[in-house]
Amino acid sequence: MTKEEILKTYYGYDAFRPGQEAMIDALLSGRDALAIMPTGAGKSVCYQVPALLLPGITLVVSPLVSLMRDQVTALVQMGVPAAFLNSTLTYRQYLLALDRARDGWYKIIYVAPERLETDGFRAFAQAAQISLVAVDEAHCISQWGQDFRPSYLNIPDFVASLPQRPPIGAFTATATPEVRDDIRRLLKLEHPAMVTTGFDRENLYFEVQEPRSKQTALLELVRSRPGKCGIVYCSTRRAVEDVCAFLQGEGMSATRYHAGLDAEERRKNQEDFLFDRVQVMVATNAFGMGIDKSDVRYVIHYNMPKDLESYYQEAGRAGRDGAPSSCILLYSGQDVRTARFLIEHGEPREDLDERTLERLRERDLQRLRRMAGYCGTRRCLRQYILEYFGERAPEHCDACYNCLHNFQEVDVSAEARAILRCVAQTGQHFGIGVITETLCGADTDKVRKYHMDQEPGYGVLRDFTQKEVRERIQFLLDEGILALSGGPYPVLELGERSAEIGEDGGPLTMRMLREDRPAPVKKAVQAELDGPAAELFQHLRALRARIARMQGVPAYVVFTDKTLREMALTQPTDLRAFQAVSGVGASKAERYGRQFLAEIAAFEG
The missing domain is CATH 3.40.50.300 (P-loop containing nucleotide triphosphate hydrolases)
Incomplete structure (x- = not known):
């Protein structure tokens, strides 16, 4: 052959x-x-x-x-x-x-x-x-x-x-x-x-939310996807337990997976998810590598991962069949602190010397900063990810939250210059938190400890919230106007492009979310079925589930949702046409063809 x-x-x-x-x-x-x-x-x-x-x-x-x-x-x-x-x-x-x-x-x-x-x-x-x-x-x-x-x-x-x-x-x-x-x-x-071949997954939609209540946001996301399979990733075992119990208490079909469970429960819970006996898996990153479940329609990160490599690998478990799927990260400042703690207090590696361990910790902290940058950027989220992996990407993908939402261009030149002056006047010795508190005129322990209230920049941006100032700092970091130093306690430094933002420089615009208009409907990456084709698709899924139960294999091993969609659209009438459907090989055509053809014929009749 x-x-x-x-x-x-x-x-x-x-x-x-x-x-x-x-x-x-x-x-x-x-x-x-x-x-x-x-x-x-x-x-x-x-x-x-x-x-x-x-x-x-x-x-x-x-x-x-x-x-x-x-x-x-x-x-x-x-x-x-x-x-x-x-x-x-x-x-x-x-x-x-x-x-x-x-x-x-x-x-x-x-x-x-x-x-x-x-x-x-x-x-x-x-x-x-x-x-x-x-x-x-x-x-x-x-x-x-x-x-x-x-x-x-x-x-x-x-x-x-x-x-x-x-x-x-x-x-x-x-x-x-x-x-x-x-x-x-x-x-x-x-x-x-x-x-x-490139890192882009065109069928995936990316979004970062910073909700007041993660539980409320999560419940809304899961409830808005009835009948869809999803994974919810948490950073700790305790979070997995709490989130799973919460979803179950709200009537959601959910189970859990983490390394603290005994092997038998992990096996059972994993099989319940793979065999579609439950729809939502709440898990640490111990779950997922090599799980080839093709019909996962969404991956929600309840906590921010420590690096973009982990995030993209875990998010990529959505939509393996090529159908439209969502990757949503629920972010909070506490996530950064938790991730930093896990990096700095991880299990010791006896096979490595102290110098190498320190280099690895520094590299992990650098990755954490890039991950946090993803959560705060106003740029195209897909572009941010692809550029991290060394791949050039367009400025707009029209398939992530930042591209699809209604943003307006706002002149932030005055704030940018105030931020740069404050960083320069304080010797480039302080991190984002201290600089933000100084500019906003905050009365905090760190401001008093470092006498930042005596600096010329103290309170010059008091008309802005600390969140708004942080957003502008993140924008300046994205643009290379500011930079973060290395080391366990990174400080803000003037970036390569800082000289471009002089007192007489031109306007500097930043994309800001417009609150007065709703976001447009997300662009369809792949048309969803409707009418008779959608009804036939559900019949074929039910048949697949029965076959999978009889054989003791996950449903997607029989046929993927993508293959069933094509069957529903083309409605083959004989084995030759059936085998022409993408994803139907000779062995599966011989094994399952007559059953699926009979189901299609019965539907048409």
């Missing part, structure tokens, strides 16, 4: 997505490869298609058991012989799986990085024909990444120990340029083919 035939037969797709074919060709030619693709862009196809064309076994190194189980379940549904080897198997199950692997039962085997160090697995790998090693979530190898996992550092030694070195494919969704360099260097990739 050709790669195109593999794609159609097993996955049901007629064409590769951007970047996939280049990665597949590189790996098939024996060349190492590194792909940076956003969540939902089809990274797994890049190594699964070569796995089916190469003669031996493909090993996929994956960080979480839930990821392995989901991937293997989906592959088996498509008719691909696959297995996983991890701690969820009993010893007898593990030995049986290893025996079957030796006998050539599987084309793809998922393993945890720790498994590569065991004597039994090494002995198997020495005797087997390993044609490809795929490293998923490759950013875990970098200590500068958000999910550093020391066991990933052992992957190159394992590959070097094989009788013949196979090509290595490395895949990640979120990696800054520095982390990408680490992946190349630490995995010892040899002249790898590089593919970066």
Whole structure:
């Protein structure tokens, strides 16, 4: 079979997505490869298609058991012989799986990085024909990444120990340029083919709210999405417990997930969410990596994450099927303080020296400042994220809160000059809080302690609230007119563009939200079904749910919502037309075609 035939037969797709074919060709030619693709862009196809064309076994190194189980379940549904080897198997199950692997039962085997160090697995790998090693979530190898996992550092030694070195494919969704360099260097990739398809997810809507009551805002968001699946992320276990109890008390279908629960409850709650027995998962960041639930329609962050890498990875779990989905962050100043505490009092890393630990803490604090900047910016939110990852982006996306809301351009030249004078006159020694309190003429302990009430700038912006002054400071930071120093206690400094804002400079305008007009209706990224097609779609979802329950698999493993939408629109009448629907491969057409065709025919009749 050709790669195109593999794609159609097993996955049901007629064409590769951007970047996939280049990665597949590189790996098939024996060349190492590194792909940076956003969540939902089809990274797994890049190594699964070569796995089916190469003669031996493909090993996929994956960080979480839930990821392995989901991937293997989906592959088996498509008719691909696959297995996983991890701690969820009993010893007898593990030995049986290893025996079957030796006998050539599987084309793809998922393993945890720790498994590569065991004597039994090494002995198997020495005797087997390993044609490809795929490293998923490759950013875990970098200590500068958000999910550093020391066991990933052992992957190159394992590959070097094989009788013949196979090509290595490395895949990640979120990696800054520095982390990408680490992946190349630490995995010892040899002249790898590089593919970066871009980080943008056009179907996602981004919004930051700063509500008076997070609980009230959250309840309104969940209630306004009846029947939709969503994830609510919290920064602490206590917050997960409180938020889940609150939603349940308000009659919402919700469950919880965090590392403090016993393994059985975590498994049950995760399955309840995956199998659509509950609609809302309230969780810490312990939940989600590798969860391939395609119909998550919204991700709400109840607390601000510590960095944009984590935020974008977690937010990206919405809308994996390409349908319109929302990513909403509920922000408060306390979130910054909580995140700073977690960074400064995290679990000690015994494998690192004090100097390296200090560098990591400083890097984490820098990331926190960029994350806080996202929460306060008036710029396009999508542009802010994409530029953080080194990607150029338009100034307006017309699909985030900041772009869609009615803003007016306000001249803030006078306030900007007052802020710059205050920063300069106080020696560039103070942070945002002290400068804000000084300009507003506040009577606080810090103002008195540093004698800021004796400064020329004291009270010059007393007609503005501290929130309004902070917004203007954030704007000046976004524009490069101000900058924040490094270190654990960053101070405001004059930025590269500060000289442009002289006393005789031109007007400086800032986008301000207009309160007198409602926001326009959000631009539709993908048309929602209506009329008979919408009704048929619900019938097909009900049939899918029945099949999934009988087979003991999540509903999206049978077919995604995107595939069901196309069925509802095209209403195929025979197996040939059914298999032409995107996402219907030969195995699934044979397994489910008659049932879905009968449902469509009954609806039409």
